[in-house]
Amino acid sequence: MTDHTHTTAINGATGAPLWLLAELTYRCPLQCAYCSNPLDFAAVKEELSTEEWMDVLAQARAMGAVQMGFSGGEPLVRQDLETLVAEARRLGFYTNLITSGLGLDEARIEALHAAGLDHIQISLQASDPDVAAAVAGSPKAHAKKLAMARAVKAAGYPMVLNVVLHRHNIDRIDDIIALCDELGADAVELANCQMYGWAHLNREGLLPSHEQLKAAEATTARWRERLTERGRDMRLLFVVPDYYAERPKACMGGWGAIFMTVAPDGAVLPCHSARMLPMSFPNVRERGLHEIWYDSEAFNRYRGDGWMREPCRSCDERHKDVGGCRCQAYLLTGDATATDPVCSLSPDHHLIEAARRQAEHGERPMAGLTLRNVHESRIFCRA
Numbered sequence: 167m168t169d170h171t172h173t174t175a176i177n178g179a180t181g182a183p184l185w186l187l188a189e190l191t192y193r194c195p196l197q198c199a200y201c202s203n204p205l206d207f208a209a210v211k212e213e214l215s216t217e218e219w220m221d222v223l224a225q226a227r228a229m230g231a232v233q234m235g236f237s238g239g240e241p242l243v244r245q246d247l248e249t250l251v252a253e254a255r256r257l258g259f260y261t262n263l264i265t266s267g268l269g270l271d272e273a274r275i276e277a278l279h280a281a282g283l284d285h286i287q288i289s290l291q292a293s294d295p296d297v298a299a300a301v302a303g304s305p306k307a308h309a310k311k312l313a314m315a316r317a318v319k320a321a322g323y324p325m326v327l328n329v330v331l332h333r334h335n336i337d338r339i340d341d342i343i344a345l346c347d348e349l350g351a352d353a354v355e356l357a358n359c360q361m362y363g364w365a366h367l368n369r370e371g372l373l374p375s376h377e378q379l380k381a382a383e384a385t386t387a388r389w390r391e392r393l394t395e396r397g398r399d400m401r402l403l404f405v406v407p408d409y410y411a412e413r414p415k416a417c418m419g420g421w422g423a424i425f426m427t428v429a430p431d432g433a434v435l436p437c438h439s440a441r442m443l444p445m446s447f448p449n450v451r452e453r454g455l456h457e458i459w460y461d462s463e464a465f466n467r468y469r470g471d472g473w474m475r476e477p478c479r480s481c482d483e484r485h486k487d488v489g490g491c492r493c494q495a496y497l498l499t500g501d502a503t504a505t506d507p508v509c510s511l512s513p514d515h516h517l518i519e520a521a522r523r524q525a526e527h528g529e530r531p532m533a534g535l536t537l538r539n540v541h542e543s544r545i546f547c548r549a
């Protein structure tokens with residue numbers, strides 16, 4: 167019997183995972199320059215089979231997980247998506263599909279509905295086709311997304327739209343919200359780009375200036391008032407970028423606390439970005455999820471607060487924000503045990519301030535963004 171006392175989480179013994187994110191595939195018809203997939207995703211060849219995914223779902227549910235997200239890449243690329251959704255529902259999960267809308271049509275919406283899918287979130291890149299095409303590397307995607315958003319709404323799903331904001335679309339937030347309103351959205355996530363994966367690679371070209379951010383927040387606030395006046399129930403969630411915060415987010419609710427990601431090849435991760443950290447992660451092809459969650463070195467490494475260094479170690483806020491994000495700490499400092507530099511108490515906070523200053527100046531043509539595709543990814547596979 168393994169001693170779990172060393173895995174003590176913040177409030178006591180390690181609890182069960184509540185969330186399972188199934189990244190079904192890294193394949194995707196789009197090439198978004200802010201994708202959070204790993205830079206070397208092209209190295210991942212052998213996706214889990216339908217049967218292997220079924221087994222993952224059953225194991226996670228038996229451990230107590232209740233929420234499921236199907237994502238990717240583009241999860242609709244997998245022709246067994248409907249089968250997996252049906253199995254997840256049968257097991258008792260609440261199921262979410264996180265999609266670009268490409269690969270969807272009326273027949274698949276109907277099939278997903280029949281399979282019991284609870285919730286669909288479609289991403290939009292922009293309000294106008296040109297910006298959308300440039301950032302996603304696809305001239306036709308925008309029109310298709312709009313059509314699918316309408317179809318999802320018509321099928322009776324609550325319409326949740328997700329728009330990643332960055333310096334090339336944030337000034338059009340008024341048009342973006344108007345478009346979401348016109349599409350009949352019930353909720354809109356205005357998610358400022360967080361700097362992981364391809365977004366981190368393109369950070370200079372994506373990070374908005376403080377002025378842009380403030381203007382966008384003010385526009386969103388005005389929209390909230392207008393929507394209330396009209397009696398229109400469309401929730402607007404504005405997610406501030408880490409780079410303009412003074413305290414970090416409690417990433418994933420803490421490492422190995424409630425959230426588990428299974429990558430397309432079966433690697434099990436505490437978050438969707440972790441596989442770029444200099445450590446190895448267990449795989450469901452070799453070990454059971456229960457053992458991975460409770461006993462693996464990877465899931466225990468940053469659990470609780472025992473791993474923290476100063477200033478987090480003696481900080482009163484350490485149980486609130488868990489020292490921030492391990493992936494961001496590593497991406498910015500090369501040390502995953504460092505305090506997240508987003509925190510103004512971090513000795514590395516100057517890195518964030520420098521990025522903010524850089525965002526105040528200069529033209530950043532969209533053509534300078536590196537698009538996320540297999541060709542570019544192979545460069546990182548060789549590196």
Ligand code: SF4
Binds near residue numbers: 477478485488509
């Ligand atoms: Fe959070 Fe660490 Fe900053 Fe304290 S020093 S607020 S624990 S990140």
Ligand code: FES
Binds near residue numbers: 418436437438439
């Ligand atoms: Fe990996 Fe925050 S994204 S710990």
